Amino acid sequence: MKTILVTGGAGFIGSNFTNELIKDPNYKIIVLDKLTYSGNLDNFSDETKKSPRFSFVRGDIADRALVRKLMKKIDIVINFAAETHIDRSIVNYDPFVHTDFIGSYVLLDEFRKAQKERFIQISTSEVYGSAQIVPMTEEHPIAPQSPYAATKAAADRMAYAFYKTYDLPVVIVRPFNNYGPNQYPEKLIPFFITNAWENKPLYVYGTGKNTRDWLYVKDCVRALKTIIEADIKAIKGEVFKQRKVHEKIIQHTF
Numbered sequence: 001m002k003t004i005l006v007t008g009g010a011g012f013i014g015s016n017f018t019n020e021l022i023k024d025p026n027y028k029i030i031v032l033d034k035l036t037y038s039g040n041l042d043n044f045s046d047e048t049k050k051s052p053r054f055s056f057v058r059g060d061i062a063d064r065a066l067v068r069k070l071m072k073k074i075d076i077v078i079n080f081a082a083e084t085h086i087d088r089s090i091v092n093y094d095p096f097v098h099t100d101f102i103g104s105y106v107l108l109d110e111f112r113k114a115q116k117e118r119f120i121q122i123s124t125s126e127v128y129g130s131a132q133i134v135p136m137t138e139e140h141p142i143a144p145q146s147p148y149a150a151t152k153a154a155a156d157r158m159a160y161a162f163y164k165t166y167d168l169p170v171v172i173v174r175p176f177n178n179y180g181p182n183q184y185p186e187k188l189i190p191f192f193i194t195n196a197w198e199n200k201p202l203y204v205y206g207t208g209k210n211t212r213d214w215l216y217v218k219d220c221v222r223a224l225k226t227i228i229e230a231d232i233k234a235i236k237g238e239v240f241k242q243r244k245v246h247e248k249i250i251q252h253t254f
């Protein structure tokens with residue numbers, strides 16, 4: 001049995017990941033979450049809450065002593081913890097620098113010292129900025145355009161540097177916009193739905209002609225499970241956008 005440290009596991013994607021992985025008796029899960037405004041214990045299913053293979057720790061990923069203690073108990077880290085709303089990062093970027101960059105760095109540093117099996121950094125397609133090439137591939141230039149995207153890009157490249165410099169088993173994932181259950185209503189799809197319920201206007205930025213890729217959160221979780229189960233020697237140092245996960249892992253593995 002393997003133990004996974006799921007940081008930010010009480011948030012949107014982290015809770016969907018936890019609720020799915022707990023069904024597999026091969027995994028124990030420790031969620032580390034600060035429970036900011038977007039973290040919610042109600043996001044855990046009854047099955048998760050009742051499972052003897054699930055435990056919850058309230059805390060900050062930038063708390064080095066706590067992270068060091070938890071690192072002794074686990075095999076795999078998957079780092080979802082972040083401040084995630086672009087608009088908030090424009091108003092106040094301090095929490096973004098603290099969690100998205102410093103917090104990720106503390107996790108990577110303690111992971112390096114503990115020498116565990118694999119570290120999955122959940123980055124974001126926002127690190128690419130606006131599309132210069134369509135469709136965007138993992139080779140698209142990194143050109144973040146908001147404080148959120150810049151701190152995520154910094155953590156993404158720090159994770160890569162830890163792989164390149166110390167040969168650490170790090171994998172980076174850059175999902176596009178996810179949608180589905182447990183999403184905090186400030187994000188576009190739940191925001192539009194709740195505004196429509198209340199007969200409020202549905203504003204779009206710019207001309208309304210911008211396009212975005214969307215990914216159902218449970219498909220995202222399936223891809224992440226594939227990354228957890230793939231041969232780490234074949235995928236360490238890789239960057240994955242979700243749509244490529246199965247294709248790329250198959251290429252590497254066979």
Ligand SMILES: NC(=O)c1ccc[n+]([C@@H]2O[C@H](COP(=O)([O-])OP(=O)(O)OC[C@H]3O[C@@H](n4cnc5c(N)ncnc54)[C@H](O)[C@@H]3O)[C@@H](O)[C@H]2O)c1
Nearest residue numbers: 008010011012013034035036038039060061082124177178
């Ligand atoms: N939602 C998307 O569409 C999307 C797309 C691409 C990438 N991502 C990335 O996926 C990850 C999860 O996104 P989400 O939408 O589930 O976010 P979310 O805002 O729903 O959840 C974030 C979680 O992190 C926790 N957290 C925040 N600061 C913390 C800290 N210092 N220590 C411990 N926990 C902390 C919060 O309490 C919350 O539970 C993030 O890293 C985000 O950048 C999200």
